[in-house]
Amino acid sequence: MDAAPAIELRGVSRRYGERWALRDLSVTVPSGQTLVVFGPNGAGKSTLLRLLASLLRPHGGEVTVLGESLPRREWAVRGRIGLLAHDALLYRDLSARENLRFHARLHKQPAARVEELLERTRLTGRADDPVRTLSKGLLQRVAVCRTILHDPPLLLLDEPRANLDPAATALIEPLIGRESGRTRVVTSHDPVGGLAEADLALGLRDGRAALLAPAGEVDVVAVEALYR
């Protein structure tokens, strides 16, 4: 494990208009570890992921990702982050294979990598169908392929198991789960499942850190209290 943290936030704030989505958030995630972020809808989880992905600029504080200060050196982290968002980030009229090949070309990955991932996620049979015809579960599997296509060291996963049945969850687990060995930031509404895969737990409420501790020290009840 690297000594340098993969993620370091110091007093980070972000607002939309007059409303603060994140306020004075400080958290450090060592390389290879998993930070699971809990919190009710609107607590700031997705904003946090977009800040870490360099898609949003902080309005206060310092963001360092993979050793690079954002947004000043955002170009240096592009291509080293895999973002699995609520939206699949895929073109609906293109097939899964066309979408993945497009992203493979942007990330300078060989076409063989696309075929490997389609095989591993058992999408080969539907790979040439437009993604608008796929079920939400299949769409999520394609989105997972897009997320890890370029083998990023940092994964930002917004409720990654949404829409997936247990068999599909088992399929993607080696790719984006703990065993992938990558640094991960995962948002979750499942206190038990979330804490089980976390090294660190962060609970957000109204954009503030209401809970931040090693996962082993956090009680499920404390996470559930965030939603009350």
Place this chain on the structure above:
Amino acid sequence: MRSREPRPMRPTWVLLRKDLLLERRAPESVPAMVLFSITTFVLFHFGLGRDEVEGSLAAGVLLVTILFAAILGINRLFVSEQAEGGFDAVLLAPIDRTALFLSKAMALFLFLTLVELVAVPAFAILLLGPSPWDALGGLVVVLALVNGALALVGALVSALAIRTRSRDLIVPMIGLPLLVPALIAASRSCAPLLAEGGASWPAAKWLAVLALYDLVFGLLAYAVFDFLLED
């Protein structure tokens, strides 16, 4: 902030190829622009109460129609990126964002060229008095420069508008005033070409103005496009 990607052309081709594939798979922009152009010529035919136009009037009708048809394409230029959040995935790729601008401008240029392949003959049949054949070479050069202006300004304005809620308003409100100088130069270039017994080649002065306009907006877009994509 501009990336250190040394070769923006390779990702430009990748992005352009994707845009063309999307338009081929689900044709939207080009058919709408073609239909709009032909409908507008028919409306001018009845609205002006004339069977034929020539000279500056012909140039005005042709160019304003192309300009308004372009607005339809400009409004839809980034829609595929926005619809499913594909924009974010492209922004996370290790590419110079100039590639995104270039690909969109090139796509719009190609769409406009396709539209004109149908619209200009339709204009000649429905409205134009003099035969355009003698001045065809000059007309092609003027339209290529006009397409360049529309593509550069269009890609710039579309990127500005895509993150706003009133995209359909922003594009014409910002784009049309910016395009006035190009429209003036294009109209002055075209008028003699579409006149009875007119010139077969546009005046060099107006071609130079159009070329300069393209150059200035190309450089301006290169300088500011990155900043337009910031949140």
